[in-house]
Amino acid sequence: MSANDYDLIIVGAGTAGIPCAVAAANNGAKVLLLDKADDIGGSLHTSGGHMSAAGTRRQKEKGIEDSVESHRADIDRISNGGARKDLVNLATDLAAPGLDWLEDNDFEFAPEAPRIVYGHEPYSVARTYYGPEAGRSILKVLRPLLEKAIAGGNVELRLNTAVKSLITKDSAVTGVELADGSKVTANNTVLASGGFGANAELFEELEKATLVSAAWPTSTGDGILMAREIGAAIAGAGTYLPTFGGLPSPDGTGRVRWTDRPLLVASERPPYEIYVDKSGNRWVAEDEESIDIKEHALTGIEAMTFWTIFDSVGMENSQPMVVDWSIDKFKEQANVLPGVFAGETLEELAKNAGISAAGLKASVAKYNADLAAGSPDQFGRKFRPAPIEKGPFYSLQNHAVTLITFSGIDVDADLRVRKNNGEVIPNLYAAGEVLGSAATMGQSFVGGMLVMPSITFGKLLGERLSAH
Numbered sequence: 082m083s084a085n086d087y088d089l090i091i092v093g094a095g096t097a098g099i100p101c102a103v104a105a106a107n108n109g110a111k112v113l114l115l116d117k118a119d120d121i122g123g124s125l126h127t128s129g130g131h132m133s134a135a136g137t138r139r140q141k142e143k144g145i146e147d148s149v150e151s152h153r154a155d156i157d158r159i160s161n162g163g164a165r166k167d168l169v170n171l172a173t174d175l176a177a178p179g180l181d182w183l184e185d186n187d188f189e190f191a192p193e194a195p196r197i198v199y200g201h202e203p204y205s206v207a208r209t210y211y212g213p214e215a216g217r218s219i220l221k222v223l224r225p226l227l228e229k230a231i232a233g234g235n236v237e238l239r240l241n242t243a244v245k246s247l248i249t250k251d252s253a254v255t256g257v258e259l260a261d262g263s264k265v266t267a268n269n270t271v272l273a274s275g276g277f278g279a280n281a282e283l284f285e286e287l288e289k290a291t292l293v294s295a296a297w298p299t300s301t302g303d304g305i306l307m308a309r310e311i312g313a314a315i316a317g318a319g320t321y322l323p324t325f326g327g328l329p330s331p332d333g334t335g336r337v338r339w340t341d342r343p344l345l346v347a348s349e350r351p352p353y354e355i356y357v358d359k360s361g362n363r364w365v366a367e368d369e370e371s372i373d374i375k376e377h378a379l380t381g382i383e384a385m386t387f388w389t390i391f392d393s394v395g396m397e398n399s400q401p402m403v404v405d406w407s408i409d410k411f412k413e414q415a416n417v418l419p420g421v422f423a424g425e426t427l428e429e430l431a432k433n434a435g436i437s438a439a440g441l442k443a444s445v446a447k448y449n450a451d452l453a454a455g456s457p458d459q460f461g462r463k464f465r466p467a468p469i470e471k472g473p474f475y476s477l478q479n480h481a482v483t484l485i486t487f488s489g490i491d492v493d494a495d496l497r498v499r500k501n502n503g504e505v506i507p508n509l510y511a512a513g514e515v516l517g518s519a520a521t522m523g524q525s526f527v528g529g530m531l532v533m534p535s536i537t538f539g540k541l542l543g544e545r546l547s548a549h
């Protein structure tokens with residue numbers, strides 16, 4: 082018996098932390114699972130819950146041919162080779178067994194899953210899975226498994242309990258200090274505390290961008306800060322990429338209304354509109370098929386904010402502009418809800434939207450003139466169904482949105498936390514978004530490559546750290 086209070090301390094009872102606790106407890110380990118929130122689940126409460134995996138039972142049942150190699154090749158293509166090969170290999174190896182494990186525990190698939198999803202750069206094969214309640218469908222599986230492990234006596238769950246720092250002895254981690262100053266010791270500690278998309282200060286420091294967030298509010302980077310404090314290296318600098326477009330929140334808190342999402346993927350809604358920046362200038366081919374190219378272009382414009390501009394013809398023919406909004410709803414919200422604008426003329430629209438009227442008029446005039454003359458579009462846009470000329474005119478203000486954070490704690494292929502010199506910090510491990518999404522996605526959004534690896538890496542650590 083060790084002299085420590087527990088075999089394993091897990092910081093964060095979310096996507097990665099719960100499977101970690103369950104797996105360790107099922108192997109007989111004594112686990113302390115800590116969460117600063119008043120409920121378990123973390124980002125699963127808001128996440129799309131998309132998971133990617135190749136070679137699953139579900140694919141086989143639906144006659145979909147896929148392989149781990151093909152999954153890896155797609156990740157490599159979408160991430161432009163920017164993800165960590167060793168961690169991608171681990172994640173893709175564990176993905177199908179991980180998804181089958183969820184299914185064994187009664188995960189409810191959306192009937193159409195898996196499918197190819199176009200919100201991010203698409204995979205070449207239908208390998209994205211989700212449940213009818215998005216992230217909450219996953220939590221519906223994890224919650225009873227955790228309750229069972231708690232009832233079995235091997236997991237102690239403490240909610241409303243924030244971990245403040247890591248305790249070390251001779252550079253090895255021996256436990257954690259809690260916000261109330263008390264200390265707990267364990268043979269091993271796993272950081273599963275999520276990303277930092279709700280911590281503007283850390284975000285500006287690590288991602289070098291202004292935070293407009295739709296991340297879960299507990300994603301404050303605590304694990305990253307406490308690991309850094311004891312010498313852990315931070316990986317993923319310079320890999321930040323925003324999600325393409327979200328409406329500003331009426332409360333002015335720097336968050337976005339993620340549920341009212343403008344539909345901006347060309348393959349899902351061919352755009353009648355143009356996109357302009359605050360000066361009224363266009364900056365990308367709006368019909369660009371690759372959302373990844375659009376996301377990267379967005380990082381180059383002022384305040385990473387743009388306005389879609391369309392007229393009544395666009396309004397009638399290109400729907401829905403916002404997911405689940407009718408034309409009537411859009412018109413009712415115009416000049417009422419922040420970020421939704423209308424004007425009888427382009428000047429009036431520009432004034433209401435707070436953008437340059439001269440710039441906007443010039444951009445629209447050039448777009449219309451090139452179209453009328455049959456000249457190529459200045460950004461190479463091909464889909465030009467109609468000029469923008471029939472008022473009233475409309476606009477949606479779109480911020481670059483942060484859902485996930487790209488930088489995080491550096492680990493080796495065994496998920497052991499490393500220092501800048503590559504040395505591991507004994508007894509300290511990490512899983513989930515605390516690693517930074519760049520680890521499994523590079524500087525891109527690779528569908529399902531956060532939730533699935535969070536679950537499987539957490540589970541793997543639980544299994545390994547309980548092996549006697």
Ligand SMILES: Cc1cc2nc3c(=O)[nH]c(=O)nc-3n(C[C@H](O)[C@H](O)[C@H](O)COP(=O)(O)OP(=O)(O)OC[C@H]3O[C@@H](n4cnc5c(N)ncnc54)[C@H](O)[C@@H]3O)c2cc1C
Pocket residue numbers: 092093094095096097098115116117118121122123124125127128129130131132242243244245273274275276295296297299300301303304339484485512513514515528529530531532533535
């Ligand atoms: C809107 C949205 C949609 C998304 N959609 C997808 C998707 O479809 N597919 C995909 O792959 N990814 C998606 N993601 C990302 C993905 O959901 C997350 O990266 C993943 O769920 C993170 O898991 P985690 O275990 O690392 O963190 P979390 O699930 O957030 O869990 C972390 C837990 O740690 C706790 N914690 C934090 N600090 C402390 C502390 N100091 N002490 C104690 N506890 C602490 C928190 O309270 C929280 O419960 C989405 C994210 C968002 C915001």
